[in-house]
Amino acid sequence: MRSLEQSANFSPLYQQIKDLILGSLQAGEWQPGQPIPSEMELAERYKVSQGTVRKAIDALAAENLVIRHQGKGTFVASHREDAFQYRFLRLVPDESQELILKSHFLSCQSIKAGEHIAALLKIKATDSVIEIKRTQSFFGKPTVFECIYLITNRFQGISLERLNVWNGPLYGFYESEFNTHMVWAEERIKAINADEELASHLQLAKGSALLSVERRSFTYGNKPVEVRVAHYETTQLHYFNELS
Amino acid sequence: MRSLEQSANFSPLYQQIKDLILGSLQAGEWQPGQPIPSEMELAERYKVSQGTVRKAIDALAAENLVIRHQGKGTFVASHREDAFQYRFLRLVPDESQELILKSHFLSCQSIKAGEHIAALLKIKATDSVIEIKRTQSFFGKPTVFECIYLITNRFQGISLERLNVWNGPLYGFYESEFNTHMVWAEERIKAINADEELASHLQLAKGSALLSVERRSFTYGNKPVEVRVAHYETTQLHYFNELS
DNA sequence: CAGTGGTCTAGACCACTTC
DNA sequence: AAGTGGTCTAGACCACTGC
Numbered sequence: 001m002r003s004l005e006q007s008a009n010f011s012p013l014y015q016q017i018k019d020l021i022l023g024s025l026q027a028g029e030w031q032p033g034q035p036i037p038s039e040m041e042l043a044e045r046y047k048v049s050q051g052t053v054r055k056a057i058d059a060l061a062a063e064n065l066v067i068r069h070q071g072k073g074t075f076v077a078s079h080r081e082d083a084f085q086y087r088f089l090r091l092v093p094d095e096s097q098e099l100i101l102k103s104h105f106l107s108c109q110s111i112k113a114g115e116h117i118a119a120l121l122k123i124k125a126t127d128s129v130i131e132i133k134r135t136q137s138f139f140g141k142p143t144v145f146e147c148i149y150l151i152t153n154r155f156q157g158i159s160l161e162r163l164n165v166w167n168g169p170l171y172g173f174y175e176s177e178f179n180t181h182m183v184w185a186e187e188r189i190k191a192i193n194a195d196e197e198l199a200s201h202l203q204l205a206k207g208s209a210l211l212s213v214e215r216r217s218f219t220y221g222n223k224p225v226e227v228r229v230a231h232y233e234t235t236q237l238h239y240f241n242e243l244s
Numbered sequence: 245m246r247s248l249e250q251s252a253n254f255s256p257l258y259q260q261i262k263d264l265i266l267g268s269l270q271a272g273e274w275q276p277g278q279p280i281p282s283e284m285e286l287a288e289r290y291k292v293s294q295g296t297v298r299k300a301i302d303a304l305a306a307e308n309l310v311i312r313h314q315g316k317g318t319f320v321a322s323h324r325e326d327a328f329q330y331r332f333l334r335l336v337p338d339e340s341q342e343l344i345l346k347s348h349f350l351s352c353q354s355i356k357a358g359e360h361i362a363a364l365l366k367i368k369a370t371d372s373v374i375e376i377k378r379t380q381s382f383f384g385k386p387t388v389f390e391c392i393y394l395i396t397n398r399f400q401g402i403s404l405e406r407l408n409v410w411n412g413p414l415y416g417f418y419e420s421e422f423n424t425h426m427v428w429a430e431e432r433i434k435a436i437n438a439d440e441e442l443a444s445h446l447q448l449a450k451g452s453a454l455l456s457v458e459r460r461s462f463t464y465g466n467k468p469v470e471v472r473v474a475h476y477e478t479t480q481l482h483y484f485n486e487l488s
Numbered sequence: 489c490a491g492t493g494g495t496c497t498a499g500a501c502c503a504c505t506t507c
Numbered sequence: 508a509a510g511t512g513g514t515c516t517a518g519a520c521c522a523c524t525g526c
Contacts (some may be wrong), residue, residue: 012514038492049516054493062306064488070493071523088487093431188336189483191435191453191476209435209453215487230437239433241485243332243459244308256495282511293497298512314512315504 017046017056024075025065026220032078032181036066039074065183077172079182086169088185088215091232092240093138099237101136102142108132108160110152117149120216120227128152132163135201138236145201146230154180154225171217180225184219189239192231202233211239261300262289269309269320270464276322276425283318286321294371297471309427323415323426330413332429332459335476336484343481345388347379351378352404354396357477361393364460364471372396376407379445382480389445393471398424424469429461433483436475446477 021036030036039057043050057074060066067083068074077084093099111131120123136144143217144151148170150158166173174180190212199206211232218224232239265280274280283301301318304310311327312318321328337343355375362369366482373393380388392414394402399422410417418424434456443450455476463469476483 013336014514038505040492051517052515055514057493068493069524071491071525073524088484090487183488185487187487189433189455189485190478191455192452192478193437193451207437207451208438210401211433211455213433223316234434234436241334241431241433243334258495279511284511294494301512312509312512313505315506317505317511364501440495 014052014055014059015049017042017048017053018059020046021056021060022039022065028179032076032077032175033080035073035075048137065182077181079169079175085172088171088217089180090187090239090241091144091237092210093237095236099138101127101138104135104137105160106133106135108158108163109159113149117227121151121224123151130155130158132158141233141236142202143233143237144230145198146228149227149229151225154178172183174226180219182226183219183222184218185215187216188214194231198231202231204233210234213239257292258296258299258303261286261297262303262312264290265300266309266464272423274320276320276419277324278315279319292389307428308401321425323419329416329422332426334431334483334485335388335481337481339480343382345382348379348381349404349407350377350379351398352402352407357393361471365393365395365468367395374399374402376402378407385477385480386446387477387481388474389442390472390474393473395469398422398469418470424463426461426470427463427466429459431460432458438475442475446475448477452477454478457483 021042024030024036028102037041037045039050039053042053046053056072057066057068061068064084064087065077066074067077067081079085079087089099091099109131110128113121113123113125113127113129115125117129118127122130123129129152132148132150134146134148135142136146155174158178162177163173168175171182174182192210192212194204194206194210195200196206198204198210199208202208202210211234213228213230213232215228215230216224217226217228260437266457268274268280280286280288283294283297286297290297293393301310301312305312305318308321308328310318311321311325323329323331333343335343354372355372355373357365357367357369357371359369361373362371365373367373373396376392376394378390378392379386380390399418402422406421407417410421415426418426436454436456438446438448438450438452438454440450442448442454443452446452455478457472457474457476459470459472459474460468461470461472
């Protein structure tokens with residue numbers, strides 16, 4: 001009973017099932033927003049009990065790879081769904097309730113990656129990447145300046161025009177237009193003094209303190225596909241984090 | 245079978261069991277670092293199946309309130325254990341492997357809370373709190389300046405001398421000496437320009453960008469008992485966060 | 489009403505720790 | 508060998524959804 005479709009794998013059964021489901025997700029067998037087969041169906045497919053499939057799916061749900069809906073089914077996580085919109089954004093207004101950011105794209109072009117970005121994206125420094133620059137305003141005040149770097153081959157045909165047409169989170173755009181779903185991300189945060197470029201983009205005095213947030217996002221298979229270097233002006237906002 | 249010691253509670257059984265265990269933790273029936281009764285014992289005590297107790301404990305383990313050790317038992321989480329040391333610290337060196345901070349306490353006194361701290365600790369602005377100031381050095385360079393505010397009645401008898409004698413994380417100190425275990429925390433992060441006081445503590449030029457991290461820590465029952473206002477100098481270090 | 493996920497149980501066996 | 512948590516199963520029933 002311990003053997004499986006691919007056996008010779010020594011880990012709990014539910015782990016193996018989880019990995020098989022993960023494989024199907026990565027292969028695109030089930031698309032973001034769509035339901036995966038029911039627990040009963042998966043139990044038959046993998047020849048295990050429903051309880052074991054359940055535990056595998058529980059693990060995937062805990063990692064936000066799928067979302068369960070009682071009575072309806074289990075669905076592949078999608079950044080286009082309300083539940084996952086702005087999932088990676090930890091920016092919060094100090095006072096007012098809701099964060100409303102208005103995006104303004106400045107450029108979108110192909111450039112050489114360079115050492116730093118290349119290392120993060122696990123490519124060569126001489127490889128090209130797509131660079132997008134934008135600012136975001138909070139109640140009319142420019143508050144965020146962002147440089148985004150994308151792996152070239154996954155985002156063929158991206159352009160300033162298409163970015164301007166889209167409204168909603170970029171991660172939804174990546175899913176809809178480039179079949180790329182972001183699974184998790186990591187951020188490295190520092191405080192820096194604004195140089196002249198940053199100061200002008202954010203209409204600040206040179207030297208003003210800014211939050212520098214470097215985010216690296218991963219798709220299925222822990223493949224890094226996007227790096228964002230963001231600068232936040234934090235007099236009206238803050239980065240919020242919960243520690244458990 | 246749905247009723248229980250205190251019945252009339254409409255939530256899943258395992259939730260009720262979880263709450264009962266939580267109650268015992270809060271009441272101090274089992275101390276940090278010590279084992280709680282085995283799953284079998286708890287199942288008998290609450291008159292439910294072992295599987296239901298298991299699910300309750302799983303939930304507690306997921307929130308880092310207890311830690312499971314196969315073959316040994318389930319233990320109340322303690323900041324004195326390796327697994328939980330520096331659990332709330334997200335500061336990481338850019339290059340070197342390990343973060344070694346040397347603590348230097350500056351003062352420890354009773355002061356009026358003031359509006360801001362009082363609101364965070366859910367006390368009155370005129371109530372007194374204990375204020376501790378310290379710096380921390382990274383390879384000899386002063387890197388962190390921290391003001392810590394503690395609820396007075398939980399930390400009777402704290403003093404600069406006792407702080408200086410203690411080595412190890414402060415949260416372990418709180419547990420050992422004041423019977424107070426921190427369960428979770430939240431942080432609000434901004435970038436600020438160093439004023440003269442901060443600049444002198446950290447041996448920097450006035451106006452240097454610093455990471456301002458305001459942490460609020462909670463004991464059992466979601467009671468806030470500590471606020472830390474920390475300032476990090478982030479040229480060699482960064483705040484690291486994983487998003488899922 | 490049928491189908492989905494959610495809860496609960498009882499029992500078997502495995503893996504690790506301690507004596 | 509005895510006791511702990513960890514896995515797996517099978518089956519019953521509940522709660523929610525949609526036809």
